[in-house]
Amino acid sequence: MKVTKDTVVKFHYVLKSDEGDIIEDSSKSDPVALLFGHKNMIQGIEDALADKEAGAEFSVTVKPEDGYGEYLEEAIQRVPAKHLQGATKWKPGMVGVVNTEQGQRQVTVLKVGKFMLTVDTNHPLAGQVLNFDIKIVDVRVAEEEEISHGHAHGAGGHQH
Ligand SMILES: [Zn+2]
Incomplete structure (x- = not known):
């Protein structure tokens, strides 16, 4: 078959x-x-x-x-730390989950601030x-x- x-x-x-x-x-x-x-x-x-x-x-x-897909620079975004799920303490390189209108999305943490994180929403591949x-x-x-x-x-x- x-x-x-x-x-x-x-x-x-x-x-x-x-x-x-x-x-x-x-x-x-x-x-x-x-x-x-x-x-x-x-x-x-x-x-x-x-x-x-x-x-x-x-x-x-x-x-x-x-x-x-292609790697998009605009897919790098700042999000409030409380919106990111998967850990309580974040470090660059860690992968978390955010809820978007298109459902859950894996993101990679780039920079960690006190209340805001810079994350890469591009697919890891x-x-x-x-x-x-x-x-x-x-x-x-x-x-x-x-x-x-x-x-x-x-x-x-x-x-x-
Ligand atoms: Zn089924």
């Missing part, structure tokens, strides 16, 4: 930076279960998985525009060229419930 819209594809991946450093590696846990064709993953990965079958192993390089080594473990037809929820269920997917 090929990866097409409304299939669930399970795959392992290793994500490396352009310098070759490993950023993420799924091999220590369950393979990722992705409901394909529902924009649950960056475009570069969906494009790479399309029409592949179980057993396929391949590498793909994803540019920022097909990944987590924004602006980076991403190199994925992918191995497809399984492809199956999605269940109706998964399609109506917009995500895969079970190990590697949503558990609820």
